[in-house]
Amino acid sequence: MTELAVETSGLVKVFGENRAVDGLDLRVPAGTVYGVLGPNGAGKTTAVRMLATLLRPDGGEARVFGRDVVKDADEVRRRVSLTGQYASVDEDLTGMENLILLARLQGYKKPAARDRGAQLLEAFGLTDAADRQVKNYSGGMRRRIDIAASILNTPDLLFLDEPTTGLDPRSRNQVWDIVRIVVAQGTTVLLTTQYLDEADRLASRIAVIDHGRLIAEGTPGQLKASIGAGSVHVRLRDAAQREQAQRVLSRELNAPVHLEADPVALTARIAEAGDDQAAAERAARALAELAADGITVDDFALGQPSLDEVFLALTDRPATIEENAA
């Protein structure tokens, strides 16, 4: 049996009337990246804070490497590290000064602290910025120094709470590379995110949570497969033909057709769950019908459902909707 880095059962946290975490069951295998995916207010940070012993559960149980987060909090604390949604390093210090300070606080002697700092700055591509104050770092550099600070003493379990929120694509890629470095060194990573592609790329398993509850769990492939055979993405030449295209597609695909924010784009899920061949044939017929109706199609693609579509299918609303944010 694989070792579990995290195991919760019926975990609950209540703020007043609000059940922020509402009976959450999670099993995170050790040595992997595990993604916890959910929209604003889903309860991700609250769950992570309980697992990191920063917040006391109101119900249920949580174990980290077999240790209870309440009864064995000290032992849990020795094995975990948390990089918060809101950063923790000192803005007025340089990158190197921050790492040395934190290493010293964790018991490193001065030369060893400097060595460890230099090693992490190098690994995270921050050597050139070592002697600049953190307040002058870009958002991406800032996130990298935060993660560096949280793995000074290589933790067994690292919580990364929305490590790439607000970053540009290049910086997100750099953070993803760092996550891969960290997990390759044997650390289990529990990553929360609102980005479906991020969980898809990094995580071997994903828990989708909504309103403090688990609504789906599995590998990215399983999650997608549970939703349907695939989805059709269409881009038209002329936005004026979109309603007509929507009628044709919903008739031919026998599925609801979603209008994208892009005024020439439509998406539909194909109903034949699990049958790729039938899905492809149906998609081909739909494309022929669009042409027969005189609708000009610039782009037509049949793909696996994206995790965005998975979320829509599971919750009847897109993952990107901002709701009851704190």
Ligand SMILES: Nc1ncnc2c1ncn2[C@@H]1O[C@H](COP(=O)(O)OP(=O)(O)OP(=O)(O)O)[C@@H](O)[C@H]1O
């Ligand atoms: N300290 C607190 N006091 C009162 N309510 C809180 C507190 N912390 C969180 N909440 C509420 O609990 C719910 C879950 O919040 P949480 O921060 O865990 O969500 P999240 O999934 O991390 O969201 P986001 O993606 O916006 O970070 C929200 O409704 C939030 O307003």
Ligand SMILES: [Mg+2]
């Ligand atoms: Mg949060």
